[in-house]
Amino acid sequence: MSDTAISQQDQVGQPGLRERKKRLLQEAIEQAALKLFLQRGYEQTSIQDIAETVMISPRTFFRYFPSKEEVLLGPTRTVMRAGLEHLRTLPKAQPEDEAARTALRSAVLHIAHLYQQQRYSFLLRYQIARQVPSVAAFYLYALLEAETAFCHLLQERVGGACEYSQLRLLVATHVAILRVALEQWLDGGAQGDLQALLLNYLEALH
Amino acid sequence: MSDTAISQQDQVGQPGLRERKKRLLQEAIEQAALKLFLQRGYEQTSIQDIAETVMISPRTFFRYFPSKEEVLLGPTRTVMRAGLEHLRTLPKAQPEDEAARTALRSAVLHIAHLYQQQRYSFLLRYQIARQVPSVAAFYLYALLEAETAFCHLLQERVGGACEYSQLRLLVATHVAILRVALEQWLDGGAQGDLQALLLNYLEALH
DNA sequence: TTGACTTTTGTCAGTTAGTGACATTATAAT
DNA sequence: ATTATAATGTCACTAACTGACAAAAGTCAA
Known part of the structure; x- marks a missing residue:
């Protein structure tokens, strides 16, 4: 009992x-x-x-x-959840306008940080998974789930100050940038500074 | 014979x-x-x-x-291939700097145009597929394949004028924006003008 | 330690997606 | 009509899952 x-x-x-x-x-x-x-x-x-x-x-x-893919991509999903949690426990003292953007930036940078902490694990998994369609598809779906969750969370956060479609656009581009940064970083053997790379990419977007 | x-x-x-x-x-x-x-x-x-x-x-x-998913998403893949073909047969008379961006914009707008031409087919498929993880994953993978193909094509097009990572970033964000525009359009019953919506979203990115 | 309770495990049977091999049938070309 | 070619059905198979249930192992109190 x-x-x-x-x-x-x-x-x-x-x-x-x-x-x-x-x-x-x-x-x-x-x-x-x-x-x-x-x-x-x-x-x-x-x-x-x-x-x-x-x-x-x-x-x-x-x-x-629950599946063969989950063995490989469990940690990825965990990191995404951690990014969400980070966003959830973020103080909301930002100015109205840039609040969502700033919070999102903080969240993806946190995710990048977690990737770097386990770089060898992720590098190994990436090397196994690359070129396996079912795994790639599973991975992208995990990103989509995270994207949706980010949107819902941010919507609560900023209230009705932002339209959902604009929020979605913001989140989708951020996740896309995160994905590209990750890809480049892993393709380079996970050697460089992922956070710096990601920041650089985020800036390139303006 | x-x-x-x-x-x-x-x-x-x-x-x-x-x-x-x-x-x-x-x-x-x-x-x-x-x-x-x-x-x-x-x-x-x-x-x-x-x-x-x-x-x-x-x-x-x-x-x-080749699979159950393909019955639903075959047309989507066809449209993506058509977008690639559109990019391939595009005159390359643009100014160096903005060449890739302009070409990409033209390609995603063309894809949007094709979606609109078959709006009922896509709406039906979307309504069947939404909330089915395996189909969503398959769809995202198709987008990723298109993304990669776009990158390779653009790389030939602009020569070495642009680094691959920058190109990838550009393409990934464009595909993400296309995806969000499609999602919004389909969620609204495929009633409005997808191209206008997409253009609006592309502008919002700067 | 015994004995009741709960969780984990193995076994079994079943569904479904997807593939290779091969004989059969239908179309095409001469 | 005959021969080549392409499409189809049948069969056998792998592999990812899932539900049901009984057996085994861990937990806890007396």
Whole structure:
């Protein structure tokens, strides 16, 4: 029962064996998958292959990841969600007019920052995923979801001060710029300063 | 043999029975699919359902359409290719600096024009496809392919006068704006003037 | 530690998209 | 009519998922 008393593990802050094993298995699945993707290629690796490597049933794989794409792009979605959260917890003390633009800029820069923090993970995933249509499509859809969420959030933020279509336009271009910056950065081996690159691109738009 | 002599049908300009039947069947498959999609929803309609309606084997369906998504989004891809072709056959008499921007603007406006010409077809497809993740992802991937093709084409066009990254940025933002304009237009029932809307959005970018 | 409770897992059966191979049928050309 | 060519159906197969249910493992209180 979770509503009668707090369990021992929760009191001490330890996650308990069950939780620990779950995290461990998730990690193991992800690592095994990435390894196989690198070795044989993404499309040449089946869920079956991954499951056998980690010695679980294919059914269990799907209890940890809703799809094969999610193994590769989970972190990307996480970073996008973090960008949204960053926007949500941003103080709204800006001048009316530029409020949305400034907030958006801050959010995409934060996303860039998170990418840089995990540059090797993202570089690896990018190198596996590039040229795989289903993964690219999944990725773009994740960006679209983020775009929509950004719009809704900003709309609450600025109230009715801005039309939705104008907001959407602003968000879409920002996400497009973020995507291009990411692409260039990753194509260059994730070596340079992504935030600087992104800022440069944002400026080029005026 | 196609290299010995031109066939009778080709001489007269008539496509021949085989070609006519093929076009007819493709049309029939597409119409049946759209009808079923509307009735039961996209995801509730299987290839099997479509095939039975047109009285063909599921295998034959795949000889006409490479995927279920393609039935819905084939026209979209066609329009994108037409936009590319428009760009390819555009006179390159513009001033160096603004050449790429002007050409791109012309291309996306041409795409908008084609959308308007088939507004009911696209509206129907949009209403079926909206909220279906796999279709949305497929659509975004088609836009990405177009984006890449635009970049390569423009790069040839302007020579080395522009860095690829700057070109990509330009194209990506234009495609994003086109996408938003399309979305707004379709959400409004494809009633207004898409080209005017798109021009307005392009101006808003400066 | 036992015993009840909950979560995780494997197994099984099923659906659906998509593909290759090959024989059969329909169209085309001579 | 005959031969070449292209379209179709059938069959067999892979691979990504999903629901249902029973077995196994983890949790917690007595």
